[in-house]
Amino acid sequence: xxxxxxxxxxxxxxxxxxxxxxxxxxxxxxxxxxxxxxxxxxxxxxxxxxxxxxxxxxxxxxxxxxxxxxxxxxxxxxxxxxxxxxxxxxxxxxxxxxxxxxxxxxxxxxxxxxxxxxxxxxxxxxxxxxxxxxxxxxxxxxxxxxxxxxxxxxxxxxxxxxxxxxxxxxxxxxxxxxxxxxxxxxxxxxxxxxxxxxxxxxxxxxxxxxxxxxxxxxxxxxxxxxx
Amino acid sequence: xxxxxxxxxxxxxxxxxxxxxxxxxxxxxxxxxxxxxxxxxxxxxxxxxxxxxxxxxxxxxxxxxxxxxxxxxxxxxxxxxxxxxxxxxxxxxxxxxxxxxxxxxxxxxxxxxxxxxxxxxxxxxxxxxxxxxxxxxxxxxxxxxxxxxxxxxxxxxxxxxxxxxxxxxxxxxxxxxxxxxxxxxxxxxxxxxxxxxxxxxxxxxxxxxxxxxxxxxxxxxxxxxxxxxxxxxxxxxxxxxxxxxxxxxxxxxxxxxxxxxxxxxxxxxxxxxxxxxxxxxxxxxxxxxxxxxxxxxxxxxxxxxxxxxxxxxxxxxxxxxxxxxxxxxxxxxxxxxxxxxxxxxxxxxxxxxxxxxxxxxxxxxxxxxxxxxxxxxxxxxxxxxxxxxxxxxxxxxxxxxxxxxxxxxxxxxxxxxxxxxxxxxxxxxxxxxxxxxxxxxxxxxxxxxxxxxxxxxxxxxxxxxxxxxxxxxxxxxxxxxxxxxxxxxxxxxxxxxxxxxxxxxxxxx
Numbered sequence: 001x002x003x004x005x006x007x008x009x010x011x012x013x014x015x016x017x018x019x020x021x022x023x024x025x026x027x028x029x030x031x032x033x034x035x036x037x038x039x040x041x042x043x044x045x046x047x048x049x050x051x052x053x054x055x056x057x058x059x060x061x062x063x064x065x066x067x068x069x070x071x072x073x074x075x076x077x078x079x080x081x082x083x084x085x086x087x088x089x090x091x092x093x094x095x096x097x098x099x100x101x102x103x104x105x106x107x108x109x110x111x112x113x114x115x116x117x118x119x120x121x122x123x124x125x126x127x128x129x130x131x132x133x134x135x136x137x138x139x140x141x142x143x144x145x146x147x148x149x150x151x152x153x154x155x156x157x158x159x160x161x162x163x164x165x166x167x168x169x170x171x172x173x174x175x176x177x178x179x180x181x182x183x184x185x186x187x188x189x190x191x192x193x194x195x196x197x198x199x200x201x202x203x204x205x206x207x208x209x210x211x212x213x214x215x216x217x218x219x220x221x222x223x224x225x226x227x
Numbered sequence: 228x229x230x231x232x233x234x235x236x237x238x239x240x241x242x243x244x245x246x247x248x249x250x251x252x253x254x255x256x257x258x259x260x261x262x263x264x265x266x267x268x269x270x271x272x273x274x275x276x277x278x279x280x281x282x283x284x285x286x287x288x289x290x291x292x293x294x295x296x297x298x299x300x301x302x303x304x305x306x307x308x309x310x311x312x313x314x315x316x317x318x319x320x321x322x323x324x325x326x327x328x329x330x331x332x333x334x335x336x337x338x339x340x341x342x343x344x345x346x347x348x349x350x351x352x353x354x355x356x357x358x359x360x361x362x363x364x365x366x367x368x369x370x371x372x373x374x375x376x377x378x379x380x381x382x383x384x385x386x387x388x389x390x391x392x393x394x395x396x397x398x399x400x401x402x403x404x405x406x407x408x409x410x411x412x413x414x415x416x417x418x419x420x421x422x423x424x425x426x427x428x429x430x431x432x433x434x435x436x437x438x439x440x441x442x443x444x445x446x447x448x449x450x451x452x453x454x455x456x457x458x459x460x461x462x463x464x465x466x467x468x469x470x471x472x473x474x475x476x477x478x479x480x481x482x483x484x485x486x487x488x489x490x491x492x493x494x495x496x497x498x499x500x501x502x503x504x505x506x507x508x509x510x511x512x513x514x515x516x517x518x519x520x521x522x523x524x525x526x527x528x529x530x531x532x533x534x535x536x537x538x539x540x541x542x543x544x545x546x547x548x549x550x551x552x553x554x555x556x557x558x559x560x561x562x563x564x565x566x567x568x569x570x571x572x573x574x575x576x577x578x579x580x581x582x583x584x585x586x587x588x589x590x591x592x593x594x595x596x597x598x599x600x601x602x603x604x605x606x607x608x609x610x611x612x613x614x615x616x617x618x619x620x621x622x623x624x625x626x627x628x629x630x631x632x633x634x635x636x637x638x639x640x641x642x643x644x645x646x647x648x649x650x651x652x653x654x655x656x657x658x659x660x661x662x663x664x665x666x667x668x669x670x671x672x673x674x675x676x677x678x679x680x681x682x683x684x685x686x687x688x689x690x691x692x693x694x695x696x697x698x699x700x701x702x703x704x705x706x707x708x709x710x711x712x713x714x715x716x717x718x719x720x721x722x723x724x725x726x727x728x729x730x731x732x733x734x735x736x
Contacts, residue, residue, distance in 0.1 A: 095560065096562050099566045113354035127463075134354065175559075208280055209278075215286035216286045
C-alpha cells in the first residue's frame with residue numbers, strides 16, 4: 001500500500017513539476033517577447049526599420065490601418081506623436097493598443113451600447129462598440145444628449161465620433177484603460193429595428209410539440225400496460 | 228477488468244437522460260416568459276422550438292425503460308457524466324438560433340462554458356444579445372454551479388435514487404442526514420444569497436444611472452455569475468462596465484460565498500462557528516490567497532506601470548479572488564493583461580486558477596482541501612524519514628470534525644492533483660503547438676481546466692477547432708473532477724468489446 005501511495009505521489013508531483021517548469025520557462029520567453037515589442041517600438045520611433053517580429057505589434061499596426069479603412073475616414077494614420085495630430089484608430093485597435101499609445105489623442109467612431117453610467121463631477125461613461133471590441137469613454141453630460149438610441153437587442157445605438165485622450169492605465173480611475181473625450185460629434189442617430197421572426201421555426205416547433213405529445217401519451221400508456 | 232455497460236444499463240441510462248432532457252425543456256419556459264414580457268417575440272419562438280425538440284428527444288429516450296429501478300453506482304456515474312454533454316446539445320439550440328454565434332460548435336462551447344461555470348464566451352456582439360438569451364446563459368451558470376443532478380434531486384425528479392448520483396457529480400459532503408434534504412439546503416442557501424446579491428447589485432446599478440429594467444437584470448445576472456463562480460457578463464467590458472467600486476466589492480463577497488464549501492454553511496447553520504476557523508479548507512484558502520495577493524501586488528508595483536496603492540488593491544485583489552474562486556470577472560482588459568501586468572503577476576494568476584477554491588462549492592480548480600492534504604501528507608513523509616523506522620507518524624485535519632489523514636485520502640488527493648496537472652500541461656502543449664505564446668497557452672489551458680474563464684486572448688471564435696474541442700473537454704473534466712467523466716468514457720469505449728479481456732484472461736489461464 002505504501003509503495004502504491006509513493007508511486008501515485010511520484011507520478012502526481014512529476015506532472016505538477018513539469019507544469020511548473022514549463023510555466024517558469026515561459027516567463028523569460030514572455031519577457032523576451034515584451035522586450036521585443038519595446039525594441040520594435042523604439043526602432044519605429046527612431047525611424048529605423050522594425051525587427052521585432054511580434055504578433056501583437058503587427059496586430060496593432062494592422063488594426064490601426066484596418067480601422068481607418070473600415071471607417072472610410074482619412075487615410076493618414078501614421079506618426080501621430082510626431083505631428084501632434086490625433087490619430088484615427090478603430091476601437092479594436094484601441095482594445096489591442098500598445099502602451100506607446102498611452103496619453104495620445106485618438107479619433108475613433110463607434111456605436112453607443114448599454115446605458116450611460118454615472119461618473120464623477122458631471123461626467124458620464126459611455127461604452128462605444130465597433131464590430132469586435134468596445135471601450136469605455138468618459139464624456140461630459142452634455143455629450144450624452146447626442147445619444148438618442150442606446151444599443152441593445154433590437155436597437156442600433158447612436159454612432160458617435162470621439163476625439164479623446166487614450167489611457168492604458170488611467171491614474172484617475174485606478175488603472176482603467178479608457179478614453180477621455182475632448183470632442184464628441186454625431187455620426188448616425190441609430191434606430192429601433194423591427195422584430196422579424198422566421199415562421200418556419202414556429203411551424204417546426206408546433207410539429208415537434210405534436211410528436212412529443214404523442215410519444216408522451218404512448219409512454220404513459222405502455223408504462224401502465226407493462227406494470 | 229474494465230467496467231462495461233450492459234444493454235440493461237444503457238436502457239436505464241438513456242431513460243434518465245430523457246427525464247433530464249424533458250426537465251431542461253421545462254426550464255426553457257423561463258426565457259420564454261422573459262422574451263414574451265419584453266416583446267422579444269423572435270427569441271420566444273427560438274425557445275419554443277428548443278422546448279419542443281427537448282421534449283421530443285426526451286420522451287424518445289424515456290421510452291427505453293418504462294419502470295426504471297434504483298440506479299446503481301455505475302449507472303449513476305454514466306448518467307451524471309453524459310447529462311452535461313447531452314443537455315448541452317439541447318440547451319445550445321436557442322442560443323445558436325440567436326445568430327450571435329459563428330457555428331453550432333461555438334454555441335455548444337458557450338453552453339458548456341456556462342454549465343461548467345467557466346465563463347469563456349464566444350458570443351459575437353454580446354451587447355446586442357436579447358434579455359431572454361442572456362437569461363438562458365446565466366441560468367446555465369446556475370444549473371452548473373448548483374449541479375444539474377443536485378437540482379434534479381432536490382426537486383425529486385429521480386425519486387428514491389439519490390446518493391450515487393450526488394457523489395457522481397463531484398460532491399461528497401453530507402450537510403444533512405439524507406440527500407434530498409441536503410440538496411434542498413444547498414438550494415435554500417443559493418436562493419438567499421441570490422436574492423440578497425440581486426437586491427444589492429440592483430440598488431448599486433440604479434445609483435450608477437442604469438435604467439430600472441437593466442439595473443434589475445444586470446444585478447440578477449451578475450449575482451448568478453458571481454455566486455455560481457461562472458463569469459459570464461452581459462456586456463463586452465465585463466464588470467468594468469459598471470464603473471463602481473461598491474459593485475466590485477459586492478461581487479467579491481458573492482464570489483467568496485459561492486466558493487465556500489456548502490458543508491461550512493451547514494455547520495454554521497448548526498451553530499458550530501469553530502468550523503470556520505479550524506477547517507483545513509478555509510485555513511488553506513486564507514493563507515493561499517494571502518500569499519497570492521502579496522506576490523501579485525508586489526509584482527504590479529515592481530513592474531513599474533502601476534504605482535498607486537488604491538489601484539493595486541482594487542484591481543489586484545479583485546483579479547486574484549476572481550481567479551482563485553474560478554469566477555473569471557476581469558478588471559484588466561486583454562491588452563492590459565499583456566502590456567501592464569508583468570509576466571510574473573500573470574503567472575500568479577495562473578497559480579490562483581490552478582488551485583481554485585473550496586471543494587463542495589460552485590468553484591473549480593484542484594481545490595484547497597487537496598492542497599492542504601497534499602502539504603500535510605508531505606510533512607508526514609518528511610517526519611517519517613527523519614524519525615526512527617518504528618515510529619508511527621500520523622496527521623490530523625479539521626473538516627466537518629477532526630479526521631486522521633489516511634493514506635487513501637492522501638492518495639485520492641494526489642490522483643486528482645495529477646490528473647488536473649496532466650490536463651493543464653497537455654492543453655498548454657497543444658496551444659504552444661499551434662504557435663501561441665507559451666504563457667498565454669498555459670494561461671488558457673489552466674483557465675479551462677480550472678473552470679475559471681479568464682482569458683489571455685486565445686479563446687475566440689477564430690481559435691483552431693482542435694483547441695476548441697480540447698478546451699471543451701478540459702472544462703467538462705475539470706467540473707466533474709475527472710473521475711466521473713473518464714469512467715464514462717472508458718466504459719463507453721470498452722463496452723463494444725465485451726469479450727476482449729475475458730478471452731485474454733482465458734488464454735492466460
